[in-house]
Amino acid sequence: MSGIRLRHLAFTGPNVPDAELKFSDGLNILYGASNTGKSFTAQTILFMMGAVKNLPVTEEVAKYDGVWLGLTLPDGNEITLYRAARGGPFKKYDGLVKAAGTHPGTTLLGQHDHRRNDTVSQLLLEAIGLAGRKLVTNANGAKDNLSIRLLSPYAVVSEEAIIAQQSPVLYSGAPTERTLEQNLFKLLLTGIDDSATVEVQKPGDKKVAKAAKIELLDEWIGKLDEQLGEDVADEDEINDQLDRLDNSSEGLWDRLRLAQSSLDELIRKRRALLDRRQEHELRLDELDITLQRFARLNAVYSSDLDRLRSIEEGGYVLVALADRECPVCGAPPEAQVHDHAGEEIALAYAAAAAETRKIEIEQRELIQTVSALRGEAASLRRVVKELADQIEEIDRQIENDRPLEAMARSNYETYASARAELQKIADLYIRRAELAASKEEIEGQSTKRDGDALAVGPDSTVAFAFGEAVKAVLKEWKFPDADKAQFDLSTNDITIGGKPRSSNGKGVRAILHAAFNVALFVYCIGKKLPHPGFLVLDTPLLTYREPMRSEKHGALTEDEIALKATTLAENFYKHLASLKDQVQFIIIENIDPPATIDGLANITTFTGLDGNNRYGLLARR
DSSP states (O other), X not given: OOSOEEEEEEEEETTEEEEEEEOOSSEEEEEESTTSSHHHHHHHHHHHHTSSSOOOOOTTGGGOOEEEEEEEOTTSOEEEEEEETTOOOXXXXXXXXXXXXXXXXXXXXXXXOTTOSOBHHHHHHHHHTOTTOEEXXXXXXOEEEOOHHHHGGGTEEOHHHHTOXXXXXXXXXXXXXXXXXXXXXXXXXXXXXXXXXXXXXOHHHHHHHHHHHHHHHHHHHHHHHHHHOSSSOOHHHHHHHHHHHHHHTTTHHHHHHHHHHHHHHHHHHHHHHHHHHXXXXXXXXXXXXXXXXXXXXXXXXXXXXXXXHHHHHHHHHHHHTTTSOOTTTOOOGGGOSOOOSHHHHHHHHHHHHHHHHHHHHHHHHHHHHHHHHHHHHHHHHHHHHHHHHHHHHHHHHHHHHHHHHHHHHHHHHHHHHHHHHHHHHHHHHHHHHHHHHHHHHHHTSOOSOSSSOOOOSOOHHHHHHHHHHHHHHHHHTTOTTGGGEEEETTTTEEEETXXXXXXXXXXXXXXXXXXXHHHHHHHHHHHTOOOOSEEEEESTTGGGOOTTTOGGGXXXXXXXXXXXXXXXXXXXXXXXXXXXXXXXXXXXXXXXXXXGGTTTSEEEEEOOSTTSSOOOSSOOO
């Protein structure tokens, strides 16, 4: 199955029975009295496709709050679209339903947006096979995205449109939409959109852009003239001054660089000398601290030697008196019983003597070390003095060289400042010349459209093939002079023997418009091209009206009277019924269908009478 099939259209409300209209595959006929909701049914289908934002405001609609449209998609899936009767976004439900139930549904936006997939337009276009197609809208190649609103006149043909004198292709009647509508017709006949077309700028836009650019350039040039002023020298004089200044300043930079380099070298040497002096001074500080510590150690050694020498002398005396008469009792040595620790005294004496010799050695070594350190300190002081003298000499050199560097820098800065001022003026002249050249170039640009005019609509070969499909449909309906039918590219409409469709009465215009729409589906099916899959025609058989009951359409014209005398209505329905496997038709009429088509169509009657079958689409207030 190609395209979409409608399954049911239902209105629901809180305190009113559901109003439902069911559709079958193939031919569906909805007929009956006026003002019972037949044309409103077509408008509601457009509303549920997202092609219109609001339903007509009627007393009957006010009782309902929701509208449900059941669909079968080409892949066989059945879905239902829900929309509040007051308009707004949609909900999509799986299956054919008339109530939300427990399923939350999927929200779809009513406004087409080619960048989004959550719109009802995108859903329907994808099902049809026309999603993402682009259409050129003017002779310059500007493009618009195909939406279900643009496609809807090929799926739902209103009563006003079917009898209109304007072409079915140019359905809006707006001159500004002609290019888009012709290219939409070409898309349906060929399956090829305008994505490959390259857009160019419109001549009018080119003129406006050119004038705007020139105006902007004049404004910029004027601002440059203000910056230059009236008393400034001309461009040649400025360039001469720059040359003279450059010649007179030759060597300034070299002198400045040399002076700066010499000063930098002195500063580098001074820093190195300061670092060396600081290093030696730190060593001197370490030596002073070490010598102070060694002086304290030497004092300790001297104190220890004094103590040991006292011990040594006392021990010597005691040892010397050990073999003599007792100084107290006068007893001879051999008569003395107690030796009064003579051995211990001798040992202490010997130990003190040994310790004295050890300390004397260490003290001599300390004195030698101190002497070496003092010599190193004296040498470092001489070096520090020499370094200080060198630093002082470099400081004098720096003081002598600094004024020379300052003078060289001042001279160069004076030159650079003067040159920058002159260069600024020279740059303004250069910028002004560039802008003037750009203005001259733009003034010489053409504002005519680039390249050849774009082809609009189908070519003659495709139009002829479509005309043959129209002819075949009219022959099936046994329309008088059907073999003289053609599709005229100049008017984008059907002609019969050269007579435009618009020159006929309303009824003939209606049947020819219907033939156009049916032929388009037959053509697309034969070429395996995308098409909506269903076609709603409101009052295509207007020729068979009763003037007394259809006052708004007036009396029958001669061509309508001639057509009414034929069996076209019967042939019309039988032909549509024969296409039931390929297209779903919903025909809205005021007249009874021929009895000969019983069993070929799903027929719904709106009686317009209370208590006589179904009154209309909606319950009466």
